[in-house]
Amino acid sequence: MYAYTKELRLNKADDFSSVFILRKTRNGQWLKIHYKVNDLGYSRLGLIVSKKNHKRANKRNYMKRVIRELFRLEQPKWNGFDVIFRINKFFTQDDFVKIHEEFIKLTEKLLKLDTKEHITPSEAV
Numbered sequence: 001m002y003a004y005t006k007e008l009r010l011n012k013a014d015d016f017s018s019v020f021i022l023r024k025t026r027n028g029q030w031l032k033i034h035y036k037v038n039d040l041g042y043s044r045l046g047l048i049v050s051k052k053n054h055k056r057a058n059k060r061n062y063m064k065r066v067i068r069e070l071f072r073l074e075q076p077k078w079n080g081f082d083v084i085f086r087i088n089k090f091f092t093q094d095d096f097v098k099i100h101e102e103f104i105k106l107t108e109k110l111l112k113l114d115t116k117e118h119i120t121p122s123e124a125v
Helices: 013-022 057-077 093-117
Strands: 025-027 031-037 044-048 081-087
Touching (some): 013 031, 013 044, 025 093, 057 081, 057 093
Antiparallel strands (some): 025 031
16 A cells, blocks of 8 residues: 655654745644645655643554555645644544544645646646
């Protein structure tokens, strides 16, 4: 299927900063997405889960695993984005369906907006 390799991760502070500088975001109940278009031809993922969401590291790690897996499955649909998911609210296994729906909804919005922004004058006719 699809792998989640090291090249698909945002690791450096400069990579995170470049996404935050553009200030393009989409908000949901549990997730906030910061994004920018990259020229790599594939999408990269960054995650932010603060201790304010949950005190225990194993709970924060679960939330990161869920988002990574959803990204891994949906990433082939994306052409080339640097995406940072910030988790706003603690969620558990019971909320997985809601998280999955929100993830799909936010990323569809992101892809729609991207196609609108990149229409050339010849395509608009």
